[in-house]
Amino acid sequence: MKAAVFYYSQSGQALKAAESICGSMSAVFKEIVPQQHYPFPWSRKEFFQVFPESRLGIPPSGIEPLDFSDIADADIVIVSGQSWFLSPSLPLQSFFGDEGVKEYLKGRSIVFVNSCRNMWLMTSRKVKEYVKLAGATLVGHIVLQDRASNLVSAVTIIRWLMKGKKEATSLLPAAGVSGEDLKGASRFGKVMENKWKEGDFSGLQTALLAEGAIRYKPSVLTIEKTGHRIFGFWARFIRKKGGFADGKRQGRLTLFYWYLLFVLFALSPLVQLFFWITYPLRRVKHNREIDCNV
Ligand SMILES: Cc1cc2nc3c(=O)[nH]c(=O)nc-3n(C[C@H](O)[C@H](O)[C@H](O)COP(=O)(O)O)c2cc1C
Numbered sequence: 001m002k003a004a005v006f007y008y009s010q011s012g013q014a015l016k017a018a019e020s021i022c023g024s025m026s027a028v029f030k031e032i033v034p035q036q037h038y039p040f041p042w043s044r045k046e047f048f049q050v051f052p053e054s055r056l057g058i059p060p061s062g063i064e065p066l067d068f069s070d071i072a073d074a075d076i077v078i079v080s081g082q083s084w085f086l087s088p089s090l091p092l093q094s095f096f097g098d099e100g101v102k103e104y105l106k107g108r109s110i111v112f113v114n115s116c117r118n119m120w121l122m123t124s125r126k127v128k129e130y131v132k133l134a135g136a137t138l139v140g141h142i143v144l145q146d147r148a149s150n151l152v153s154a155v156t157i158i159r160w161l162m163k164g165k166k167e168a169t170s171l172l173p174a175a176g177v178s179g180e181d182l183k184g185a186s187r188f189g190k191v192m193e194n195k196w197k198e199g200d201f202s203g204l205q206t207a208l209l210a211e212g213a214i215r216y217k218p219s220v221l222t223i224e225k226t227g228h229r230i231f232g233f234w235a236r237f238i239r240k241k242g243g244f245a246d247g248k249r250q251g252r253l254t255l256f257y258w259y260l261l262f263v264l265f266a267l268s269p270l271v272q273l274f275f276w277i278t279y280p281l282r283r284v285k286h287n288r289e290i291d292c293n294v
Helices: 013-022 044-049 051-056 090-097 099-105 121-133 150-163 179-184 186-198 204-210 218-239 247-277 284-292
Strands: 002-007 026-031 076-081 109-116 137-145
Touching: 002 013, 013 026, 013 076, 013 109, 013 137, 013 179, 013 186, 044 051, 044 150, 044 247, 051 090, 051 218, 051 247, 076 090, 090 099, 090 121, 109 121, 121 137, 121 218, 137 186, 137 204, 150 247, 179 186, 186 204, 218 247, 218 284
Parallel strands: 002 026, 002 076, 076 109, 109 137
Antiparallel strands: none
């Protein structure tokens, strides 16, 4: 089986995930290079600058041209990336919006690998739309996420993204997807190869889920769904003052920063508590089936 792997990764995490999945299979890696450069680590100002465009799906640039000549015969396409502000990262959005990419993807089987903190649901919904628009078929969806609790991972990811410090301290675990989970992702590649040998990717997602391709945390996803709606209001409110990098919107971006801190550290624990109190009234099994499917 030959895989064409498109990836974007600032720290190397999403690339490691793809490398582990591909293991010994024949794979050609293509880096997604956005024309707009995004820094790593981020300053607070740079970090919040990408919020409105991420949420509203308006990437500020396209991508550098990709060469598809050596992957015309690929059996499967793997797209490995991440979520930004409950949406596909801007480089991923630029990738899916590229005309050459859409032409290449047409008629192909795609597996999306999201290496994020813990909020992936709205990203997956958007990626499903992109894949459909390109005339391709999403056959697999894998989520690698931080194993720490929502509160702890919020602290460690801020330290990682803003200061570049990923390692554990005496009080905090290391940020991001664990080395063990990245290494363990190789099993998903084997599932893909088995399905390919059977000559059909149609049951791939069921087989991937049986191998633990998505750890479903319903209370976190409840926060995500509500957050996504509220982020939409904020993003439109900020864009009324100007587009990407317009200095006039700085005041509103700073307001959003304070709002996000409040939500992350004060509101989300209460929402999670409310979720568990009202658990019997919720359709968790039904939602899980829809959310984890392709
Ligand atoms: C601007 C920005 C916003 C992010 N928003 C989210 C998010 O909404 N949900 C999430 O689970 N992770 C979020 N993350 C974490 C990323 O998904 C990802 O795990 C991390 O940036 C490492 O990715 P890398 O492979 O590019 O290094 C965000 C990261 C950045 C830089």
